[in-house]
Amino acid sequence: MSSILFEIKNSVAFITLNRPDKFNSFNREMALLLQSKLDECASLHEVRCVYITGAGKAFCAGQDIGELVGEHKIELAQILSEHYNPIVKRIRNLPKPVIAAVNGVAAGAGANIALCCDIVVAAESASFIQAFSKIGLIPDSGGTFTLPRLIGWQKASALMMTCDKVSATDAEKMGMLYKVHPDIIFEEESKKMAQTLAAMPTKGLAYTKHVLNYSFNNSWEEQLQLEDQFQQKAATTEDYQEGITAFLEKRTPNFKGN
Incomplete structure (x- = not known):
């Protein structure tokens, strides 16, 4: 079974992190495959929004610790330079909106990859944790850049040092994410936003x-x-002309992404 599920439907690319037995923690295969799918989203004109979520109970638990130990361990420098940094750079440079639909726990790199997306929505039962200091590491995946800008220096510093878990509701209140939905309607509402x-x-x-x-x-x-x-540049697009025309004609615009 693939560690990344990928489907394009009605101009939305749905990317699902798919290692539910490992709470969707990243191994090398999943990290490289996610990069490939983000590149595909960037290149395909039919894709006009990207929706990232997790399979099962978690969004992403961060790094699979099993890859950090043993005879075939991967060094942290390689994980950052070849896995996480390329992922967050691709998300920020992707010329299309990216939604993180956080369906469960988002921990470590999983939390910071979510927070670098354009819009973060979460299920009411979801949570966020900067888990790095529990094993003597610092936040990565752009977390030291994005989190202080979202919630302020003091709160970001405290969450990174204490590893306190933040509920989705509290995360919304402090400005970490855009909106929280009750679990029963989370998938429907988050996909509606993508559409x-x-x-x-x-x-x-x-x-x-x-x-x-x-x-x-x-x-x-x-x-x-x-x-x-x-x-x-925006004023030269076909969609701008369509927006103006639709406004004058008092109708709903039909944007084509051009």
Whole structure:
């Protein structure tokens, strides 16, 4: 059975981390296959939104510790340079919105991969934990960059040092994620959001994502210049013309992602 399930339906690419017996923890095979599927999503015009979730009870428990020990162990430097860093870079550079649909526990690298996505939604029973200090490591997968920007320095520092588990409800309150849904309707509501995004002006969303990426480090003036540059690019798209026309004609726009 493949460690990644992949399906394209109605312009949404559904990626499911599929090692449920290991709480979807990453081994090398799954990490490399996820990178391949993200590349496929980037290249296919028919894909206009990406939806990442986990099989079974967990979203992702982070690294499979079994790969860190024994005769055939993989060194941490290789895991970061070949597994996690390429994954989060692909997510942030993918010119399409990426939803993390957190269906259960998201721990360690699993939590930080979720948090680097454009929109994070969670089931009410889900939870997040920065589990690294439990084994003497530091947060990776971009966590030291994203989490302080989402919830502030103090809370991020405390969660990383104490390994406190955060419920989905508390994560929403502190700004770690966008929305929490009751478990019974979580899958329906999160997939509905993916379909909504897939029907929107894809290039405009990609430009928004690009500009947001630079907002972390740009000065005010630099960010205004970048907005000007990409607003002009957005105004040349077919979807912009369709949006204007539909507004004037008082009808729902039919965006094509062009």
